[in-house]
Amino acid sequence: MSALWQSVLGEIEVSVSHATFTTWYKNTELVSQTDEEVVISVPNIFAQKQFEVKFNEQIRQVLANNGVSPSKITYTVLTQGKRTRVNRETTLQAAPTSSSIPLSMPTSSPLASRGNLNPRYTFDNFIVGSSNDLAYTASQAVAANPGVKYNPLYLYGGVGLGKTHLMQAVGNEILKTNPDAKVLYVSSETFVNEFLEHIRFKKKGFSDKYRNIDVLIVDDMQFIANKEKTQEEFFHTFNFLHQNNKQIIMSSDKPPRSIPTLTERLRSRFEMGMTIDVQMPDFETRCAILEAKAELSGVTLNSETVEYLATNIKTNIRELEGALNQLLAYAELHGTEPDITTAEGLLGNVRHSRPQHLTPKQIIDKTARHFQMPIEDICGAKRDKHIVVPRQIAMYLLRSELHMSFPKIAGELGRKDHTTAIHSVEKIEKAIKLDFVIREQVTTIREKLYA
Amino acid sequence: MELTVTQENFSRALSAVGRVATNKAGLPILNNILLRTDGKRLLVAATNLEIATTQYIGAKIAKPGAITIPARLITEFVGSLPKGSIDLKVTNDNLHISSGHFNSIINGVIADDFPELPTINEESSISYSIGIEDFKQAVSQTIITASNDSTRPVLTGVYWHSHEGNLFLAATDGYRLSERRLVETKSDVSAIIPVQTLQEVLRNINETAEEVDILFDETQVRFRINEAEIISRLVDGNFPDYRQLIPAKSDTKATVDKQEFVRVTKIAGLFARESGGSVVVTVDPDKNTVSLHSVASELGENTSELEAKITGDGSITLNSRYLSEALSVLDTDTLEFSFSGKLSPCILKSTKKDTNYYHVIMPLKS
Numbered sequence: 159m160s161a162l163w164q165s166v167l168g169e170i171e172v173s174v175s176h177a178t179f180t181t182w183y184k185n186t187e188l189v190s191q192t193d194e195e196v197v198i199s200v201p202n203i204f205a206q207k208q209f210e211v212k213f214n215e216q217i218r219q220v221l222a223n224n225g226v227s228p229s230k231i232t233y234t235v236l237t238q239g240k241r242t243r244v245n246r247e248t249t250l251q252a253a254p255t256s257s258s259i260p261l262s263m264p265t266s267s268p269l270a271s272r273g274n275l276n277p278r279y280t281f282d283n284f285i286v287g288s289s290n291d292l293a294y295t296a297s298q299a300v301a302a303n304p305g306v307k308y309n310p311l312y313l314y315g316g317v318g319l320g321k322t323h324l325m326q327a328v329g330n331e332i333l334k335t336n337p338d339a340k341v342l343y344v345s346s347e348t349f350v351n352e353f354l355e356h357i358r359f360k361k362k363g364f365s366d367k368y369r370n371i372d373v374l375i376v377d378d379m380q381f382i383a384n385k386e387k388t389q390e391e392f393f394h395t396f397n398f399l400h401q402n403n404k405q406i407i408m409s410s411d412k413p414p415r416s417i418p419t420l421t422e423r424l425r426s427r428f429e430m431g432m433t434i435d436v437q438m439p440d441f442e443t444r445c446a447i448l449e450a451k452a453e454l455s456g457v458t459l460n461s462e463t464v465e466y467l468a469t470n471i472k473t474n475i476r477e478l479e480g481a482l483n484q485l486l487a488y489a490e491l492h493g494t495e496p497d498i499t500t501a502e503g504l505l506g507n508v509r510h511s512r513p514q515h516l517t518p519k520q521i522i523d524k525t526a527r528h529f530q531m532p533i534e535d536i537c538g539a540k541r542d543k544h545i546v547v548p549r550q551i552a553m554y555l556l557r558s559e560l561h562m563s564f565p566k567i568a569g570e571l572g573r574k575d576h577t578t579a580i581h582s583v584e585k586i587e588k589a590i591k592l593d594f595v596i597r598e599q600v601t602t603i604r605e606k607l608y609a
Numbered sequence: 610m611e612l613t614v615t616q617e618n619f620s621r622a623l624s625a626v627g628r629v630a631t632n633k634a635g636l637p638i639l640n641n642i643l644l645r646t647d648g649k650r651l652l653v654a655a656t657n658l659e660i661a662t663t664q665y666i667g668a669k670i671a672k673p674g675a676i677t678i679p680a681r682l683i684t685e686f687v688g689s690l691p692k693g694s695i696d697l698k699v700t701n702d703n704l705h706i707s708s709g710h711f712n713s714i715i716n717g718v719i720a721d722d723f724p725e726l727p728t729i730n731e732e733s734s735i736s737y738s739i740g741i742e743d744f745k746q747a748v749s750q751t752i753i754t755a756s757n758d759s760t761r762p763v764l765t766g767v768y769w770h771s772h773e774g775n776l777f778l779a780a781t782d783g784y785r786l787s788e789r790r791l792v793e794t795k796s797d798v799s800a801i802i803p804v805q806t807l808q809e810v811l812r813n814i815n816e817t818a819e820e821v822d823i824l825f826d827e828t829q830v831r832f833r834i835n836e837a838e839i840i841s842r843l844v845d846g847n848f849p850d851y852r853q854l855i856p857a858k859s860d861t862k863a864t865v866d867k868q869e870f871v872r873v874t875k876i877a878g879l880f881a882r883e884s885g886g887s888v889v890v891t892v893d894p895d896k897n898t899v900s901l902h903s904v905a906s907e908l909g910e911n912t913s914e915l916e917a918k919i920t921g922d923g924s925i926t927l928n929s930r931y932l933s934e935a936l937s938v939l940d941t942d943t944l945e946f947s948f949s950g951k952l953s954p955c956i957l958k959s960t961k962k963d964t965n966y967y968h969v970i971m972p973l974k975s
Binding site for chain 2: 177178180181202203204205206207208210211212235237277355358359456490491493
């Protein structure tokens with residue numbers, strides 16, 4: 159954008175309402191500027207008329223403030239046609255052949271032509287934070303060299319944390335670099351259903367469909383777990399693809415070894431590539447996500463509002479987006495600003511569905527229930543290992559979720575000495591980094607706390 | 610502003626423009642309807658910044674002026690008033706409406722804040738007058754094959770263009786395509802009109818309408834039907850060169866009765882719901898029949914036949930929904946159904962000489 163137009167817009171932006179500015183002045187540009195005439199491009203006929211009749215004086219004024227006083231200001235709608243015509247005149251080339259969209263062969267679902275991938279999921283719009291950067295990096299590596307590094311790639315984590323987004327982004331990226339690559343995205347349910355049809359109706363083409371591809375992406379692997387025959391078929395498909403250096407990407411809510419009914423031979427295969435967990439996003443990532451999503455909708459939220467939303471919605475990104483959309487829709491509908499007051503009024507709905515305040519008792523209770531032991535044991539004096547670890551986890555959660563002081567934590571769990579609490583919290587903090595079993599237990603309990 | 614209108618006219622105008630009064634663009638005033646005196650008439654208008662629709666109604670004007678009023682409220686209020694005359698009067702930002710025993714005051718917004726309605730230069734534009742029946746038919750025959758995928762905007766409209774001396778309408782969603790020849794033309798036209806605009810125009814056609822006047826310029830189009838006017842932006846972009854997609858000749862042809870074909874397609878469709886609408890159409894030259902076969906794995910299966918005049922043989926798998934939609938807009942008693950093998954497109958057209966409509970459907974992978 160030219161510096162002149164930028165400063166014109168800057169001056170106008172502060173003098174008109176936000177809605178007016180985004181509706182009319184966005185997507186305008188300075189096309190040409192001489193002493194006699196200034197030409198400004200506007201996005202459509204409505205803007206053209208509006209500028210000609212209503213805004214002309216203001217534009218003239220502001221241009222004059224910037225030292226430009228043309229005798230005439232013209233507003234024009236810039237179309238692709240005009241743009242190409244300009245090219246033709248200047249270069250005298252043959253008319254550009256219009257992009258031909260061949261009628262593609264639809265299969266039952268119109269998405270199938272692109273391997274069921276949703277083009278909206280790309281790496282560009284995935285927001286990376288410390289909770290998911292490993293998964294992101296690994297996915298990018300896979301997209302750059304499918305079938306070579308990290309095969310299979312196995313992503314796991316709770317709902318709404320971006321597993322599907324990442325997997326589809328890999329598929330889309332591969333298709334972008336190599337449009338001929340055969341990428342197939344299926345949910346494990348589809349796989350099971352098609353397999354059942356294959357058996358029951360002797361439908362042909364099942365093996366062809368799954369073996370004649372370059373990249374197989376299977377979502378929600380856990381649903382395959384208690385279906386033995388399907389597991390066996392998947393095992394063969396897996397082996398076939400893997401031996402031919404085809405990329406396999408899977409996701410699930412648990413790591414392979416925590417899916418109880420998964421057969422040993424599949425489990426070991428799932429684990430032979432790369433197994434990464436996608437964690438809950440931290441506060442900063444949640445803020446970044448909100449800002450990016452708001453920007454996509456053409457709205458800028460102030461930091462106060464972003465922080466408010468990010469603080470109050472911790473569990474998953476889908477919910478976060480939901481709250482944001484609700485806020486924007488509400489603000490638009492009522493013609494108000496999507497600020498913290500509106501958010502507070504609205505989030506009542508989101509927050510009332512869950513306990514308003516987490517109490518220490520709830521944390522201890524949920525932890526005990528997770529480990530299926532009586533509360534008395536956790537708060538009691540016994541020091542058996544199967545009791546000590548849950549007790550330490552409870553202390554850790556009291557610290558991390560409620561920011562309680564160590565003496566209080568000790569008190570809640572019937573300890574006299576606060577150093578016990580310090581030790582426990584430190585121990586779990588360390589363990590979370592090293593021991594994935596503990597990490598998962600903590601994550602699960604945390605999810606339950608906010609569920 | 611002070612004036613008198615009849616309830617019938619005012620209510621009709623309000624409900625015709627009210628549908629457009631939605632605030633998609635983020636300006637609250639777009640939820641309002643503009644009322645403005647225009648000579649001896651009252652202009653009633655609304656816009657969503659993609660379409661602007663205007664109705665002119667006769668009025669007895671005592672004092673000229675203008676105001677904007679929330680669309681929902683005034684449309685519903687005037688709609689529930691008894692027939693007869695209504696007095697409108699604006700004081701400050703309020704509209705006083707009185708009719709018989711009903712008096713109300715609606716808070717409005719001054720008309721200066723309302724977006725300027727686009728105008729089109731009649732001299733420099735290309736114009737057509739098209740008979741209402743032709744227009745209705747051509748538009749409904751093509752909009753069904755337009756796409757609603759906003760990631761490919763050029764396919765979300767109907768492509769009006771001149772080709773070899775005729776004005777054509779064409780639309781495709783990538784899986785099917787339709788082309789309709791409308792009138793002869795000497796001008797050079799190329800415009801993609803959004804489907805929503807055309808639907809809005811269709812809704813504005815009432816029994817008294819005889820003709821639609823259409824005016825194209827480079828970036829906009831205007832439709833005029835009696836006292837109604839709709840101005841819309843055009844979709845920016847180049848429509849794909851679709852003519853190369855229509856096969857010049859086909860190996861297999863079947864001439865069938867349309868009503869019969871509609872019936873068997875509907876029946877076959879019942880059994881095709883599970884398989885995503887997939888129906889296998891087989892042309893049998895020995896029996897002189899076309900048969901449609903569909904399987905619902907859980908429920909059962911169906912084969913229906915109909916008599917046909919046939920050249921060639923073969924079969925093709927089609928989506929039954931696409932097939933029935935195509936049949937529903939083909940204006941003919943007998944039609945020709947043709948294709949070449951399982952992978953190339955299938956064409957449906959009337960057997961009438963010099964037919965003006967082609968409907969092309971891509972097969973499903975079977």
